[in-house]
Amino acid sequence: MKVSQRNHLFGAFLIIVIIAVLCLRISVEATHYRSPDSDFYIRVAENILEGKGLRGPNTFPFDENTPEQHFAAWAPGYPILTAFVAWLTGGVSVFWASKMVNFIALIAIYFLLFKWVGSRAWFPFLYFCSFAMLEVYSYSWSEPIFLVFVLLLAYQLKNAWYERERLFFLKLTVTLSLLFFIRYAGLVYYFGVAFYAIAAFFMNRRKLSFQCIISLAICSIxxxxxxxxxxLQVGDYTGGERVFPDWINNLDFIGNLLHGFLNSASLARNFYLATDEYLYFALMLIQLAVIGYMITKRRLINGPLLKTNEDVYALWGTSFSYMLILLILRRLSPFDPFDYRILSPFILPFFVGLFMAILKKEAFFQKVYRPIVAFMMLCLVMNLPKVYLLEKVKALLSMIL
Structure with a gap:
């Protein structure tokens, strides 16, 4: 079998296994990965299917008798997509349609990576075996489909810089608009593209800069x-006054940020350290061992790992521009803590960029990809519903024995 065929097969295997793991997690978890946000999204999608339009409850918790109004608290893209998938598939419930949107997003990201790096797309796609991505893609949230367009934006900006993107103005306008209509936080990337346009202008890329500025103007309108x-519908631009936690001092802010970064860097662990200290440290030691092995093979890289790597520049530029603006907004107006959800637009392009950097160094890649694959498969296994599976195994053994 040719190498490219093996790559394609392993990529298909990864997609199937990750979606199977997600389905298992969703099925056995007590809440089925539904948060209050999820309940709103699902209710709005149901209302769309029933012909009521973009309407949702105005309080939480809610029931069938709760008054409803125009859904403005969150962007409309995710419930619209959920309703569309439910309609398209016929008998599938809105709940599972919301999960199917996440699965479709996963597949879309794989094909984007395939277009980006070819048949070895499976290697950066390994990051979806991490705890953070499995959590994000288990919940009925807008983040999974949002992340598709985050990566697509990085891909388009990179190609445009090197004059390899046809119809860039049109594509950029569509991508930026979809980022906003899926999550209001998509406005963060408008600032990132503005910085990109300024850089292009001062580097004598006036046509590229002009395309970005016009696109930003249209999307902003x-x-x-x-x-x-x-x-006009509800008397507020985003559905009402937001509730924020108490203001925190600088030390607590930095501590919360570092805690979020630590969680993001710990790929195989459960998010709540207090429940599994020994397991956490064991997994961290394995992760550090893999990193240590990679360091011993550093001599196989000619020059810096990230030198002249345009893919990494694009992905990390997208990643760090989001993080910079998030830090400013989070400090000015405290909202959600720095967890895997709010950090996902930072950590996904960061780790995909890192995996791509390894991929581009052929000799280094050939030496290190096996332990990386093994570790990411361990991540996937550790994020299975272990207690549930152990109970099933015990029940099966008791029947046999």
């Missing part, structure tokens, strides 16, 4: 128009 529509 669309965003402002939608906010105004929300205002």
């Amino acid at each position: 669309l965003a402002l128009g939608y906010f105004y529509y929300n205002y």
Whole structure:
């Protein structure tokens, strides 16, 4: 069998196994990975299917008798996509349609990576075996489909810089608009593209800069128009006053940020350290051992790992621009803590970029990919519903014995 065929088979295997793991996790977890946000999204999708339009409850918790109004608290993209998938598939419940949107997002990311790096797309895709990505893609949240367009934006900006993207203006306008209509946080990338346009202008890439500026202008008008529509419907641009936690001092802010980074860097662990200290440290030692092995093979790389790697520049530029603006906003107006959810647009392009950097160094890649694959498979196994599976095994053994 040719190497490219093996790569394709392993890529297909990864997609199937990750989706199977997600289905198992969703089926046996007590909440089925539904948060309050998820309940709103699902109710709005049900209302769309029933012909009521983009409407949702105005309080939480809610029931069938709770008054409803125009859904403005969150962007409309995810419930619309959920309703569309439910309609397209016929008898599938809205709940499972919301999960199917996540699975479709996973597959879309794989094909984007395939377009980006070819048949070895499976290697950066390994990051979806991590705890953070498995959690994000288990919940009925807008982040999974949002992350597709985060990576797509990085891909388009990289190609445009090197003049390899046809119809860039149109594609950028669509991508930025979809980022906003899936999550209001997509506006963060408008600032990132503005910085990109300024850099292009001062590097005598005036045509590229002009395309970005016009695209930003169109997308901004669309965003402002939608906010105004929300205002006309409910008297507020985003559905009402937001509730924020108490203000924290600088030391607590830094501590919360470092805790979030530590969680993001720990690929195989459960998120809540207090419940599994020994397992956490054991997994961290294995992860550090893999990193240590990679360091011993550093001599196989000619020059810096990230030198002249345009893919990494694009992905990390997207990653760190999001993080910079998030830090500013989070400090000015405290909201969610730095967990895997809010950090996902930072950590996904960061780790995909890191995996791509390894992939581009052929001799180094050939020496280190096996332990990396083994560790990421361990991540996948450790994020199975272990207690549930052990109980099933015990029950089976008791029947046999």
